[in-house]
Amino acid sequence: MSPAATRARAPGHQPTLAPERAGTGLRAHRPLPWVPTVCSGLAGLGFGAVMASSITSETWSAFRAAGGVAIFLGSATGMAGTYLALLMVLLVSRVPIIERALGQDGLLRWHRRLAPWPIWLIVAHVVLLSVGYAQSAHRAIWPELGTVVGTFPWMIEATAAFALMALLATISIRAIRRRIGRERWWALHLGMYLALALAFAHILVIGPSFVNHPLARSLWIALWLATAGLVIVYRFGLPLVRSLRYGLQVAEVRPEAPGVVSVICRGRHLDRLRVSGGQFFEWRFLAPGMWWQAHPFTLSARPKPPFLRLTVKALGDFSSSLAGLRPGTKVLIEGPYGAFTSHARRRRKALLIAGGIGVTSIRALLEDLPESTEPVVVLRASSSKDLALAPEVAELAQRRKGRVHELVGSRSAVKLERLPELVPDFRKRDLYIAGPTEFVDHVTNMFTRLGVPADALHFEAYALP
Amino acid sequence: MALAADVVRAEPVMGTVVSFHVFAGRCRRDKTEAAVDEACRELHRLEAIFSTWVADSPMSRLRAGRIGLDQLPPEIPAVLDLCRRAKDLSGGWFDPWAMPGGVDPTGLVKGWAVEQAIGILREAGVGAALANGGGDIALFGHPPDAPNWRVGVRHPWRSNAFACVLEVSSAIATSGPYERGLHLIDPHDGSRAQRSASATVIGPSLALADALATAVAVGAREALRVISGLEGYGAYWIGPDGSEEATSGFNRALHRAG
Amino acid sequence: MPPSKLNRAGVAAVSSVAGFAFVLLAHTAGHRTPTAPGQSMSGPAAATAPPSQGQASPGPAATTTTPATGAPAAGGLASAVGQNEQYGYGVLSVKVTVSGRRIVDVSVATLQTAEQYSQSLAQQVIPMLRHEVLSAQTTQVYAVSGATYTSEAYLYSAQSALDKLHV
Known part of the structure; x- marks a missing residue:
């Protein structure tokens, strides 16, 4: 065991990637301080409106009839759960002004914190409506469920969506997720997009808040289209455009300390890359066995055109394999992200x-x-x-x-x-x-x-x- | 809105309610009432024979193989003969022998029983009558103030509206998955049929119309083509997506509403 | 100074209430016309009793009247509307008319479809043969083909009507 040491280090080493003077290069835009507040407000407004629409679409006689309470609660939990799922999608849609204001880890923290709510609300939605419809028809739950799924429009798709969601929720239980592995779990959990898409139609067509409410229906469609648009533009489109524009390739892999390597990439137009120190990119190295997963690594220096450097400690399989990267390997990036x-x-x-x-x-x-x-x-x-x-x-x-x-x-x-x-x-x-x-x-x-x-x-x- | 008649009766029987609308015509009022009473008694008698829900009904015993052919009440062979005819006429889309749990003529019996009941009223000399057994309707004559009995076909998705209105001279039956769930079984593979939202057949015999409506509900357009070749019968089919098709015999019966 | 987390939670909570109140108010303001969902509908074969009668109270609601719909002029008839029963896709109530101890008419007084289901489909239905949907109120018919209510719902409601009549 080496003794504790506290000492000031004197300069003298000459690193290859010499530190730049402060103030050169483009920095990321300043985060707007009002963004989190406005977003919280908008999210709240939407939630209130969605809940109110569940109530205004209910009638007193239907509520009082057999099964009415369960059917009402089933519709309301379905709406609340779906709305929270929408917020979860928005939280990870990588919209730059939100990214900069809250930072990706902040957004992911909220995404994770929120996750159990839509799941449990939608489970409640399914259970309550099964019970409610069975009560109202004076039938047992299973045959009634068969009728509802078999005859109501878009219910087969919705059932498939629920099965998929339940499966993905199950593999998200920590013990199971750890066994599957982070990357594989992450790729699988994108199936939630499919589940949401499958469930979309039944909400519009038989959701009490939307039937006979063309305005509510239009708003709901617009909201989801906008969300899908943000995801497509900022999660897929922009990273692709950026990756093509900068054309990054691995130039050199250099050991820094035991188990720590720097990967230096060469690219074009890096003088136009807006990034602040402390931000990170999602990196995807197009090498055998690695291309299918992207990983977040911080830049360990501001870009020094035509170079970009990340420094990684070998903690998992992926980061360990970085040491074996060959020069010339193509690199795709997504980012920069982070409020640090x-x-x-x-x-x-x-x-x-x-x-x-x-x-x-x-x-x-x-x-x-x-x-x-x-x-x-x-x-x-x-x-x-x-x-x-x-x-x-x-x-x-x-x-x-x-x-x-x-x-x-x-x-x-x-x-x-x-x-x-x-x-x-x-x-x-x-x-x-x-x-x-x-x-x-x-x-x-x-x-x-x-x-x-x-x-x-x-x-x-x-x-x- | 339902129109008035001289005698209106609703009889809970056969798991549904059979309602009678009767115009006495030249028949005496008390005789008319007595005829309706007798028609109701006949329905209960037939229910006791054919119920598959009552364990010791002759039909249940037949299904369980616990009755000799010589012990069968004559109604059962008569109905099974009709079932065979209906199976032939429908090109196999109606097949009581393909049901799980043994031969089950339920798809035809209700219509047949209502037809028997309306026969009693006709023989009693009543002017005009309509018997509606849970949507399967047999009738004769016409109301005093109209040239025809008008019957609405239930809209498959709006129980307060009609898909169309018909002028019916003898019998009409509609079959569909609504309200009772998927109660129709495809004789070819035993699956629950979901190919139709509604199937209506009109024709001279309610027993056959009932069976053929079941056939169209299960066999959709294919069964519809078979029915279109039958003299005296017309059929109307609505698909699960709202598409529709009708035979020429059906179009002739459409009520041209003003 | 950035707004603190508590502030953000407060903003979300306050705006939830605001959004809730806004939609409720907008709904009440725009709801003066009686076309919104949840309107009660009389059934095709119904002796169209106003739905409010059918839904009024679970207590005794027997009325002794001579029905306007005709029926035998046998003097004093009593009729009652049974309780609303859900029959799977809507609410059904049955009106029973008795003469003495004898039932002379059973009809559907209220037939209200579950709006989330049937109205949505009605909107997307491709125009039917007549290119219109004939409403039960505008076309007079003697019977409806295919109108099979589940007998349980029908009988429950009918029984409750008979209970009111003390038959």
Whole structure:
């Protein structure tokens, strides 16, 4: 076990990809602060309207009749569940102004947090309507269900959609998902698009909110068409256009530290790529066995035309196989994404804390920080060999009249609790924290307990596969 | 709106309600009432013979193989003969022998029974009568104020509306999956038929019209083509998508509403 | 300062209520005309009792009248409308008329289809043979072919009508 070491590193190394002066190249547009509020408002308005439409389409006599309560609740839960599913699709539609305002991890967090709701609401929808129709017809549930599915329009498609949704929900249970593997699960879970498309017609044709309400019907169609359009444009169209435009190819793969490699890509027109330090792309390397999956990796430096660099730690099969990439391999990108940028600053000065491979985003972010931020950078690694990119970080910090602390050693040897002592003015700084989820949570909680407000805490966590 | 008649009666029987609209004509009022009573008694008697729901009805015993041919009431061979005719006439689309659980003439019996009931009224000398057994209708004569009995064909998806209105002279039956679910079985493969939203047949005999309507509901356009060759019968079919087709015999009966 | 998370949740909640209220108000404002779904419909073979009568109260609602629809002029007839029964695709109520202890007429008083099902289909139905859908109220017929109500719903309602008449 190496002892804990805290020392300032002197510049002197000369990295191949020399750090740029701050202010060169195009940075991503500044996020608009009102976007999350307006989007929350719009989402709320829509939810209220959808719920009200379930009520206005109900009649008192139908409600009072046998099965009426279950049928009403069944329709309402169906509408609520479908609307929340729409919001889930919007959350991952990659619309740039929302992306920039909330960051992709923020959006994904909401996407995940929301996920159980539409599933359970739609399960309730199916159960309640089966019970309701059986009660109203004075029949057993199974034969009534057969009649409903067999004779109501578009119900066979809707049933298939429900079966697919239930299947995908089942494989999303954590234990099962882990067994399937992240990439395979992710590819499968896109089947939800198919489920939503299959279920669409029965909602319009027999949904009480839409029958005899041409206006509601038109609005609903417009809403879904717009959502589908956003997904097609921003998830598929724009990335393809960008990938073709920049024409990226692998130029070199270089080891940085044990298990850490940098992949340097060469491309065209990179001077026109708008990206901020700390942002990431979804990378797809067109090599055998790899082309079918895209992975999020942060740029470890601002683009230096004609080069673009990412630095990756071998954590899973995919990131391990990056070391074997051949020069000339074509690369498709989707992005840039992420709100972990200098735009998030609320104070003059900044404190940057990197745990392990989190150094990549801190390194790139540092490039965007002006001298006035007097940056203090803290790098945490279990041994000095594992300090990837440390020389570059040191040089960038030094040019900005900042300083670097390296906390090296085992978990028992390094007391993260001493971190605030290293930066006594941390309350006057924006805190940027990047690293594995556990590290980020630990550091964020520590500073929150020390009274750092939420708007000064910016973090980027890498989930382990 | 239903029109008035001299005697109106609704008799719950055979799992549905058979209603009578009777104009006495030259027949005496009490004789007319007595004839309707007798028609209702006949319906209950036939139900007791043919019910497949009652375990010890002759029909159930026949299906279970627990009755000798010599013990059969004469109505059963008569109905089975009719079933054979209906099977031939429908090109096999109506086939009581292809039902799960043994021969089941249910698709014809209700119409046949209503036809027997209306026969009793005719023999009693009643002026005009209509008997409606859950939508299978047999009738004769005509109401005093109109040249024909007018009958609506239920709209398959709107129970408050008609798909069309007909001037019927003898019998009309409609079959479809609505309201009772998928109760029609394809004799060729035993599957639940879903090829029709509604099938209507008009003709001289309600027993046959009932069976042929079932055949068209199951066999859709193919069965319709078979029926179009039958003298005296007309058929009207609505597909699950709302498309429709009718034979020339049916079009002649359409009520040209003003 | 960015709006805090609580603020966003508040905005979402307030706008939910606003959206809810807006649609409700718009609905009530635009609902003065009686064509909206949920209108009660009299059945084809119905002795068209106003639906409100049929749905009025579960308590005794027997009326002693001479039906306007004719029927034998046998003096005092009593009739009652049974409870609404769901029959799978709608609501049905049966009107029973008795003379003394004898049932002289059973007819469908209310036949209301489940609007989510039948009205939607009605909208997409390709024009029928007559290129119009004849409404039960405008064409007088003696009977309807194919009008098989589930006998259970029919009998439940009829029984409740008889209970009201204490027959």
